Amino acid sequence: MRSALLWPLAGLLGWAAAFVLVYALHGLGCASGWQHLPLGPVSLQRAVQAGSAAASVAGLALFAAWLHWRCAPALAARGEPLLARLTRASAWSGLAATGWTLFPVFATSTCR
Amino acid sequence: MSDAAPRLNALRLHRALDAVWRAGPGWRGWFASVNHTDIGRRFIVAAFAFFAIGGVLAMLIRAQLATPRSAFVGPEVYNQLFTMHGTIMMFLFAIPLFEGLALYMLPKMLGSRDMAYPRLSAFGWWCYLFGGSMLIAALLAGVAPDSGWFMYTPLSGRTHSPGIHADVWLIGVTFVEVSAVCAAVEITASVLKLRAPGMSLDRMPLFAWYLLITAAMMLVAFPPLILGSILLEVERAFGWPFFEVARGGDPLLWQHLFWLFGHPEVYIIFLPAAGVVSTVLPAMARTPILGYCWIVAAIIALAFFSFGLWVHHMFTVGIPHMALGFFSAASALVAVPTGVQVFAWLGTLWRGRPQMKLPMLYLTGFFVVFVMGGLTGVMLAVVPFNWQAHDTAFVTAHLHYVLVGGFVFPMLAAACYWLPHFTGNEGNRRLGELAFWLIFLGFHATFLLMHGAGLMGMRRRIETYAEADGWTAINLLASFGAFVMAIGFALFLIDVALALALGRRAQRDPWQAGTLEWAMMTPPSTYNFASQPRVADRAPLDAQGALRLALARGEGYLARVREDLRGGLRETLAVHPTSGRIDHVVVLPGNTLLPLLTAVAVGVFFVAVLLKWFWLVPLALAAVAALAWRWAHELGATSDTGLIDIGLGETAPVHRESEEAPGWWGSRLLLVADATLFISLLFGFAYLWTIAPNWPPPAMFASRAAEFGLGALAFAAAGVAAARACSATAATRTAQAGRWLLAAIMALALGVAVLLVASLLRLPAPTSHAYAACAAMLIAYAAVHAVIAMLMLAYGRVRIASGHVSAARSLELRVAAQWSVYAAAVGLVTLAALHVPARLAGAC
Numbered sequence: 001m002r003s004a005l006l007w008p009l010a011g012l013l014g015w016a017a018a019f020v021l022v023y024a025l026h027g028l029g030c031a032s033g034w035q036h037l038p039l040g041p042v043s044l045q046r047a048v049q050a051g052s053a054a055a056s057v058a059g060l061a062l063f064a065a066w067l068h069w070r071c072a073p074a075l076a077a078r079g080e081p082l083l084a085r086l087t088r089a090s091a092w093s094g095l096a097a098t099g100w101t102l103f104p105v106f107a108t109s110t111c112r
Numbered sequence: 113m114s115d116a117a118p119r120l121n122a123l124r125l126h127r128a129l130d131a132v133w134r135a136g137p138g139w140r141g142w143f144a145s146v147n148h149t150d151i152g153r154r155f156i157v158a159a160f161a162f163f164a165i166g167g168v169l170a171m172l173i174r175a176q177l178a179t180p181r182s183a184f185v186g187p188e189v190y191n192q193l194f195t196m197h198g199t200i201m202m203f204l205f206a207i208p209l210f211e212g213l214a215l216y217m218l219p220k221m222l223g224s225r226d227m228a229y230p231r232l233s234a235f236g237w238w239c240y241l242f243g244g245s246m247l248i249a250a251l252l253a254g255v256a257p258d259s260g261w262f263m264y265t266p267l268s269g270r271t272h273s274p275g276i277h278a279d280v281w282l283i284g285v286t287f288v289e290v291s292a293v294c295a296a297v298e299i300t301a302s303v304l305k306l307r308a309p310g311m312s313l314d315r316m317p318l319f320a321w322y323l324l325i326t327a328a329m330m331l332v333a334f335p336p337l338i339l340g341s342i343l344l345e346v347e348r349a350f351g352w353p354f355f356e357v358a359r360g361g362d363p364l365l366w367q368h369l370f371w372l373f374g375h376p377e378v379y380i381i382f383l384p385a386a387g388v389v390s391t392v393l394p395a396m397a398r399t400p401i402l403g404y405c406w407i408v409a410a411i412i413a414l415a416f417f418s419f420g421l422w423v424h425h426m427f428t429v430g431i432p433h434m435a436l437g438f439f440s441a442a443s444a445l446v447a448v449p450t451g452v453q454v455f456a457w458l459g460t461l462w463r464g465r466p467q468m469k470l471p472m473l474y475l476t477g478f479f480v481v482f483v484m485g486g487l488t489g490v491m492l493a494v495v496p497f498n499w500q501a502h503d504t505a506f507v508t509a510h511l512h513y514v515l516v517g518g519f520v521f522p523m524l525a526a527a528c529y530w531l532p533h534f535t536g537n538e539g540n541r542r543l544g545e546l547a548f549w550l551i552f553l554g555f556h557a558t559f560l561l562m563h564g565a566g567l568m569g570m571r572r573r574i575e576t577y578a579e580a581d582g583w584t585a586i587n588l589l590a591s592f593g594a595f596v597m598a599i600g601f602a603l604f605l606i607d608v609a610l611a612l613a614l615g616r617r618a619q620r621d622p623w624q625a626g627t628l629e630w631a632m633m634t635p636p637s638t639y640n641f642a643s644q645p646r647v648a649d650r651a652p653l654d655a656q657g658a659l660r661l662a663l664a665r666g667e668g669y670l671a672r673v674r675e676d677l678r679g680g681l682r683e684t685l686a687v688h689p690t691s692g693r694i695d696h697v698v699v700l701p702g703n704t705l706l707p708l709l710t711a712v713a714v715g716v717f718f719v720a721v722l723l724k725w726f727w728l729v730p731l732a733l734a735a736v737a738a739l740a741w742r743w744a745h746e747l748g749a750t751s752d753t754g755l756i757d758i759g760l761g762e763t764a765p766v767h768r769e770s771e772e773a774p775g776w777w778g779s780r781l782l783l784v785a786d787a788t789l790f791i792s793l794l795f796g797f798a799y800l801w802t803i804a805p806n807w808p809p810p811a812m813f814a815s816r817a818a819e820f821g822l823g824a825l826a827f828a829a830a831g832v833a834a835a836r837a838c839s840a841t842a843a844t845r846t847a848q849a850g851r852w853l854l855a856a857i858m859a860l861a862l863g864v865a866v867l868l869v870a871s872l873l874r875l876p877a878p879t880s881h882a883y884a885a886c887a888a889m890l891i892a893y894a895a896v897h898a899v900i901a902m903l904m905l906a907y908g909r910v911r912i913a914s915g916h917v918s919a920a921r922s923l924e925l926r927v928a929a930q931w932s933v934y935a936a937a938v939g940l941v942t943l944a945a946l947h948v949p950a951r952l953a954g955a956c
Contacts, residue, residue, distance in 0.1 A: 004690050005304075008409075012416040019420055019438070026434055031802045049434065080690055082314035082405060089409035097413075100445055101420065104437025111432045 008086035011094030018056035132680035155212025198261025223308025238711030243287030257281035322387025340369035360882035397464025443493030474525035485513025506566025537615030550600030557593025626651025643668030826863035834932035
């Protein structure tokens with residue numbers, strides 16, 4: 001039952017992980033000169049950034065769906081209605097936050 | 113030991129409980145008290161005393177800026193004034209004030225008799241007092257910090273800040289941070305475990321939710337600052353170049369570490385104040401809070417998002433546009449959960465019948481000031497505007513709107529709301545209202561105008577300006593406003609003092625609030641509740657009209673004093689963290705001088721580092737270790753207690769025979785903070801390697817496979833042996849457990865020896881390059897933790913020998929095992945951080 005305390009954090013932890021991953025890859029790519037390596041119509045840096053952001057959003061969408069339709073009902077069934085509601089809120093706000101904070105990968109210059 | 117003492121009548125029960133819970137007589141009693149009401153009050157009084165000192169410094173700053181080319185103070189003194197003003201307000205006022213309120217109020221609201229670790233509360237108080245006094249003494253001696261409250265390198269480095277000014281900040285603030293981490297562990301564990309039976313998470317007062325999440329944030333936010341302070345102090349003292357570009361360091365690493373703490377800190381300050389709003393506002397509006405669940409969800413979201421904003425303090429350091437975009441978006445995002453709370457509060461006011469009493473007046477001030485600060489915050493989140501306004505008085509005005517609006521006004525509301533609880537007396541309404549209007553109008557006169565000064569180009573922290581700059585009138589008016597505000601604060605203080613000395617006796621529950629802190633006499637007794645309630649509602653006093661009397665008559669849980677050979681026991685109930693069902697009875701330690709003595713020993717360590725008396729450092733550390741041993745040794749039992757009667761026909765085990773005793777939780781929580789520090793150190797290493805100029809280093813560690821294998825084997829064996837010791841204890845094989853403990857000690861010693869020998873023989877000098885400095889710091893961290901774990905394992909062996917450990921009483925061994933497994937994991941990661949990059953570089 002200790003783990004029940006962690007589910008309301010899960011969606012937002014997903015956002016934190018995606019944010020750290022994309023920001024870390026950004027620093028690594030710029031330091032390694034990936035912006036100068038072409039990969040089709042874009043640079044390697046752009047491709048890595050856009051790919052990691054898109055993968056994060058897709059992964060978190062699946063995770064949010066699982067939290068909403070599988071995990072939260074299980075919590076509610078165990079007599080934890082508040083934790084179930086918080087788990088749902090955290091899941092969808094984590095997904096929305098990921099989309100919102102990572103959209104610059106499609107819109108701004110990479111390493112300038 | 114008498115388990116089923118007869119039920120006492122109300123007066124006899126009061127006398128019996130008070131005899132157990134009160135402080136001892138005289139000065140010794142005062143120094144030895146660990147009661148949460150005493151410690152909470154001390155924190156609050158000291159925080160307001162530091163607030164007064166910080167306020168006087170602000171007046172001196174405004175006096176200097178009132179006129180152009182002022183000769184009131186010179187630049188050297190002025191630098192100390194604004195640095196100390198910021199430092200005092202952030203570290204010695206805001207955080208400790210909320211800690212004090214939490215220590216005083218939480219057990220009362222949660223239906224408990226004390227916090228989970230009373231001795232830790234007292235230890236934190238002494239650390240705060242000593243660390244804060246160190247900073248104030250430096251101010252009086254003219255050697256106060258003078259590099260700004262965020263101590264940017266290289267300005268705060270040895271070259272640009274000779275003398276001990278910067279050292280005073282680094283050491284004094286770290287000393288105070290020890291107190292903050294103690295409070296974070298204490299608050300988190302207490303909220304999760306020490307509640308009234310039946311108080312499930314969804315029945316918990318919102319104030320406790322706010323404090324729980326704030327404390328959890330502190331566990332993760334403070335370690336990066338503590339690490340940054342250690343690294344900068346080591347650079348200043350020994351020349352290890354973490355922040356010096358020429359030798360592979362980077363000043364931006366300091367900014368990252370500082371703001372990884374600094375931005376969440378804003379919310380760490382705001383959230384407890386928001387908790388006050390969510391508590392006081394429904395009482396003033398005479399209706400339950402609207403959107404309880406949404407508020408909790410918003411607090412959790414706010415806590416997370418606040419960790420994704422730190423780079424918005426670094427928008428002008430030359431960061432690529434994409435990274436600016438990430439943090440600009442995150443900075444705007446944080447307004448959403450804040451907005452959810454503001455709308456919930458407004459909705460509550462809309463639904464209720466608000467009364468414009470004094471606490472409500474301060475809440476109105478909060479709404480106006482904080483929302484204005486939030487709006488200028490959204491302006492600053494927009495990168496192009498930020499570039500224009502950066503380091504101007506506009507930013508100073510914005511942060512004062514956020515912090516004074518988001519913290520000071522709600523805390524003044526809290527002071528008015530709970531004044532009858534603290535003192536038993538009422539304040540003077542007219543005097544209180546006059547104080548409010550002077551503070552409110554003076555504040556706007558000062559800081560609203562300062563926005564204009566910033567937009568006109570006035571930079572922060574300048575000690576003077578020319579008449580031709582055109583800022584004369586605006587500064588004069590701002591200074592006038594600041595003095596009006598100061599008069600308002602003085603009147604507030606006078607009102608409190610008059611209430612304390614001459615005030616009219618207040619009613620029991622003057623606001624007709626439904627939370628449990630009003631279910632006791634005011635001022636409160638030493639034990640809070642003569643018997644603990646069973647809770648079935650978020651507002652127990654509304655739901656159970658006769659609860660107050662019933663508890664006083666002993667009609668709840670633990671309505672008696674159990675005794676052992678040393679006398680009466682301080683007992684309170686612990687519950688399951690989510691459901692609120694009864695878990696066990698916590699037997700709390702009584703009054704002791706140990707917290708004071710331990711804080712003195714820690715203080716000697718810090719002073720020795722500050723004054724470079726390094727010969728004293730090992731003695732101080734040995735004293736800390738001996739006192740910590742004694743600290744643990746005072747508790748425990750040599751026989752199993754079994755289930756005890758807790759009243760109302762129920763029984764429960766005592767905490768040392770429970771799976772999830774507060775000590776188990778506290779150890780876990782402290783490890784979270786500790787691991788955050790370690791991860792921050794790894795981040796620093798990786799950051800420098802990736803971003804900093806002058807890398808790769810000219811010389812690296814020479815890796816040897818056999819050495820790596822031996823070290824890894826030793827650390828892995830240590831972790832396994834510690835875990836096996838626990839499982840042997842659970843299977844009642846204590847002799848075998850003792851042998852596993854010994855094996856774990858030896859394995860840890862071997863692992864550390866491998867690390868130390870390798871570093872001494874083949875790691876370049878830590879002064880040569882940031883690579884070697886980071887590697888040496890990692891090794892030092894691993895070695896320190898291995899030594900701590902070995903001490904704990906040795907303690908476990910002694911406890912087995914003295915009969916304090918059984919299958920039921922395995923808490924101490926389980927805690928030792930947690931730290932040993934952690935130390936082993938740290939050793940493995942450190943080995944990898946040392947060997948893997950070296951081998952990869954060799955392969956290239």
